[in-house]
Amino acid sequence: MNYFKEHESDQMTVNDLCEKMNKLCGESSYSNVYMKKKVLEHFDNNVVITELNGKQNVVTFKTTAHSILHLFYKRSNANDKECEKRAFIKTAGKLILNEIKNMTKLTKEQYPSSADIMSIDSNYEYLPEGLLCFLQQLIDSTNKNRKISSIGQAIIRAAIPRKVIAPLQIGLGVQMHHHFGSKFLIETLNSLGFCSSYHEVQRFEQSAAVSQGIQIESLNEQFVQFIGDNVDHNTGTIDGLNTFHGMGIIAAITPSKEQRHTIPRIHTTGEDIIAVGKIDIKFYKQSTNKMESMFFQKLSSIDDVEDQLEELNFLIKLARPLKPELPGWSGTMQLVQTGNFPGKSSVVFMPMLNLNPNDMSCIFSTLYFIACQSRKMNTTPVLTFDQPLYWKAGIIFFSVLSVLDRLGS
Structure with a gap:
């Protein structure tokens, strides 16, 4: 149980806990059913056991802001300024992590839409309030909303990598693959936490190809x-x-x-x-x-054809060096166009x-x-x-x- 507490940010299954106990205790370790029962008895209402991303019996802490603040006020060494500062920082981190875990808009069932990826406001609003407030204190520069959104989504994905597909991260991965087609580049950015993995980018493109098809909408x-x-x-x-x-x-x-x-x-x-x-x-x-x-009629001799544009050609050659205010090719096409531009x-x-x-x-x-x-x-x-x-x-x-x-x- 102490091992699970130390790794509360991870998503562990009951089977993972049984394997860990087997390494520590050998044959006297619990079965999956008994382990599940003991976990619920030990942690009471502080954990939830459910299915997540296809995995059965995933154990997750139900940490609340109330319990985090309660632990903060119960801390020792309250008179030590350095300890006090670290306690504040750790508590703020736990509160932000708790908000991230409790985000309701997280889903891996579908990819973010192109509108969500391209909209700065949408990406800005994607961040939970606590993380947004924290980053606003740190970042104060031009285009700060874009930077806050990017860094914030990188933090969210680093905190709960198995539960989220961040809009900016999948968008950057697809863009890099489109322009450069480099697995090395995408995997390097992914290892630094700035974009989705190469495998996820490929899955997005394959899902898009199959779901969109070739049928043009009505x-x-x-x-x-x-x-x-x-x-x-x-x-x-x-x-x-x-x-x-x-x-x-x-x-x-x-x-x-x-x-x-x-x-x-x-x-x-x-x-x-x-x-x-x-x-x-x-x-x-x-x-x-x-x-x-089919057959083609014999063309008349070009010498017998009167060039009716000879004077016009001469006028164009004469007018061009004078640089009159005449429309270019696009403007000429607009002049001969009838009706409204479609x-x-x-x-x-x-x-x-x-x-x-x-x-x-x-x-x-x-x-x-x-x-x-x-x-x-x-x-x-x-x-x-x-x-x-x-x-x-x-x-x-x-x-x-x-x-x-x-x-x-």
């Missing part, structure tokens, strides 16, 4: 345009193997549509991720090429297709996938290809699908 007068193009990864390996050259697809939604929802913390497998991000391969067998019946677009990433993008089956599979996605949204499928893919897609349009294909760059 639209409200938004225009969706899909874009397909080549995508390459690891193009410069030493042996030329393990490279990736496939078809990448994105969806541009105008005006932008924020897709925010809470990500549950779930256990995922590679099969779960494949099932969500899989595009069915549709093999295309060309029977006839209707493009062969707002910026948002981009949603679709799965990649592990086939040669120039292969007809790859293009056909892409078109079929986009047609299915558009049908779910009850919209007309619109797809932009560059010129080589645009031409091959046109061959398929004549014979199979009805998709609006646009030539892009």
